[in-house]
Amino acid sequence: MEIPTLDKRRFLNWLVSHEFFAKREIPWILNYLANHEPILKHVHFVEKARRTPRGITICSRHFYGEPIALFIEGEMFKDSDQIFHEIRLNWQDPLYLEIQFDNAWNNELYLGVLEDNPYYRWNDNMDDKTLARIKHYFREENIQAEITELYQLIDLALENDDQATFMELSEKVNQLIAQKQKEVNNHS
Incomplete structure (x- = not known):
């Protein structure tokens, strides 16, 4: 440009x-x-x-x-x-x-x-440690964005009284939260 x-x-x-x-x-x-x-x-x-x-x-x-x-x-x-x-x-x-x-x-x-x-x-010209921290940060941000989106879909399922979708989305959220916690523990 x-x-x-x-x-x-x-x-x-x-x-x-x-x-x-x-x-x-x-x-x-x-x-x-x-x-x-x-x-x-x-x-x-x-x-x-x-x-x-x-x-x-x-x-x-x-x-x-x-x-x-x-x-x-x-x-x-x-x-x-x-x-x-x-x-x-x-x-x-x-x-x-x-x-x-x-x-x-x-x-x-x-x-x-x-x-x-x-x-x-x-x-x-970034060192490997800095690159790893940046990649870790973006992985966490992506997981958090997915969780936020799933929470919105869960709210919609609750409003529509759709228990099957609610259960499916809740399971996905729980998996992502566990994955995020694992990322935090591995990076510490």
Whole structure:
């Protein structure tokens, strides 16, 4: 899904007006991107930009690390002028931009432009324990959803005075509750 350039521009304008950066050139570069739609079309906001063929990381003053760094095929460049010229000269190439600032995950403008990094997908790098916990969580949620649905059907059977359906559904609910309890005990 392509992110509209208007959304990217709004975020960049917000960023420049609300965040402080250790290098004065950073707002200039961000404004340049915001005001050049042909370049902005090729900008992708991601995490782990250093893992991309052509990525820039920018940190607000509150973050530790290089204030701005360009990564081209794993090689790092820190000079703001060099970074600006790379953006200008290769404007038709995809540019992956990582912005680190306070409360990023609570910022709707940022979340609206954030894309999955095609070179570093977060879910490809999870440890086995975390994956097992996620799978367990979804199994429990599926069982709970089935139980909730069966309770609604049981209520309907009671309203219709359908004892056979009531007994059948009650047995299914009891099996699912036992299965859920077994899942909880196995995961503990």
